[in-house]
Amino acid sequence: MALAVHTPGAGDFASLRAEFELPEYFPADVLAEAESVAGDPTGNGSREDATDLPFVTVDPPGSKDLDQAVLIEPLARGGFRVQYAIADIAAFVPPGGPVDREARRRGQTLYLPDGNVPLHPPELSEGAASLLPGMVRPSVLWTIDTDAGGEPVSVHVRRALVRSTERFDYETVAAALAAGTAHPSIAALPVLGRLRRELAVHRGAVELQLPEQEIVAGPDGGWILTRRPRPDVEAWNAEISLLTGMVAASIMLEAGVGVLRTLPEADAETVNWLRRSAHALGIDWPRDATVSELLAGLDPRNPASLALYAGTTRLLRGAGYTSFDGGRPSAAAHAGIGGPYAHVTAPIRRLVDRFATEVCLAVTHGRPVPEWVREALGELPELMNASDNRAARVERACLDQVEAWILAEHVGRTFDAVVLRAEENKAEVFLENPPVLGKCSGTGFPDSGRIAVRLTSVDVEKRKVSFERA
Incomplete structure (x- = not known):
């Protein structure tokens, strides 16, 4: 639902990119190496031919950096077989080379309304490594069998060649499921997705359904701020990634070497x-x-x-990364997920996934973990924590900027809002139209409920908006 658009030409995100010192381009040596390996990825050992499996991808509309392709098959004995192909970016990144060094500096892909800041050169991230439909691509293929309740009972991970047959987005898949015309490769996604979500509740996973803001380009060149619902298809699709990440964590913990995404239990x-x-x-x-x-x-x-x-x-404060080599770490769980978990399913967009994947491949095949992976384990938590922090600040700054652009012409206007947090003389509120998150001054705030707030000031340059209780 489009709610408001800032005045065309009011601004872009160039100043924000400069403020956060976001890189505008890749150095020449990085581009040169990316171009040289794009057409000739490294062997990385033998590779199974899995091009006969009818994989499909499910991503947001317009995505080009496709990390994952999926095939879900019901098993005759009950349960499911999940075939999950993950882009094998390691096949295109020589350890210690220019692309590797630049990826460590960036940490992850940053997404801004006017274009992303990719982790890897587009020659790789949107081309040679991306699981684009109809293209044979190197992948790391996870085969996970579950029981009838959705719990994993076996896993096999190896390098393979795959070919995605279709590229879908969430709305397309939702419409096809509703019409009974879903692609056979994901027809079972709702059943397995619901099972995994039920298991998440039993594990103690904490999921917050707070309103999500999203910025999209307007038809006149401006920006539209919307309230983004999370469709069931997206949640079910995420459960396949979470399943794989939990299996990967189990593999690394059993081997006593790896890197996990962790979050301590609330006291x-x-x-x-x-x-x-x-x-x-x-x-x-x-x-x-x-x-x-x-x-x-x-x-x-x-x-x-x-x-x-x-x-x-x-309850969800203190998330980070824990690397270990030589034994199980004392704190291995992610309280928000309800168990140990590792990032392995988005290596095109996130640095740590490449290293965790290499650990899983090595230990499941009885091989030593590559030395370049072991050497990086110690620095990965610091690199990823810094990258996550920057990504969160950039995302919030983009939202604050668009909020200021949208509201600049409405000082003095009254809006309906929902109280999220209330204190003695201030509250955090969420405007329902337009969907703006802001601070509100006043007295006598209820602990929850709807109130009227008045926009008192907007500072576009500082990305600040202020409200008072009406």
Whole structure:
């Protein structure tokens, strides 16, 4: 739903790119190496021919850096076989070479409304390494068999050649599923996706259904700020990636070497604070219900639910990366996912996935972990933490900038808003139209609910908007 557009020509994101010192181009030696390996990827050992498997990709519309292709087959004995092909970017990145060094400097692809800042040169990320339809591509192929309840019972990972047959987006897949015309490779996605989401609740995974803002280009060259719903297809598709990441974590933990995405469990005091917040918001929290079970049963359209989701973010602080070599780390779990987890499914867009994947390939085939991987394990947490921090700040700055552009001409206007967090003289609110997240001054804020707020000032250059309770 398009809600507002800033004045055409009011600005682009060049100043923001300069502020965050985002690279504008790849150095000449990086481009030269990318061009030389694009047509002749390294062997990386023998490679299975899996081009007969009818893989498909499911991504946001317009995506070109396609990391994953999937095929889900029901098994006669019950359960499912998940064939998950992941772009083998390592086949195009000589260790220690220019592309490798530049990728370590960048950490991950950054997405801005007017174009991304890629981790790897487009020659690779949108070309030779991307799992584009109809193209034979080197991949790391995961085969995961599950039982009837969706739990993994076996895994096989190896290098393979694959060929995606179709490129879909979430809306296309949702429409096909509704019409009963889904591609056979993903016809079972809803069943397995729902099973995995049920298992996530049982594991204690914490999922917050807070409103998501999205910036899209307007028809006149301006920018539109929308409230982006998360379709079921996207959630189910994400469960396949999470399944693979959890299996990868198990492989590395058993081997005593690797790198995990980790998040510590919230302490009892924080959980008790959340329980008191639920009570204040009028939300019934049964004594025997976990945080995950409570959140899964809330209606995200209810303002009280949104306020509790906002408070629950306190339980998800401290995410990072844990590398280890020589034994299982003391803190190995990701509290938001409900178990150990590793990034292995987006190597085109995220640095750490390439290294974690190489560990899994080595240990499952009884080979030593490559020395270049072992040498990098110690620095990966710092590189990825810095990259994640920058990505979050860039995303927030883009949203703040568009909010300021949109609201600049509306100072003094009153808007409807939902209270997310309330304190004595201020609150964090979410405007419903346009979908703006902001700070509001005033007194007597309710713990949740809808209120009217007045826009008091906008500073476009500083990307600041201010509201007061109307």
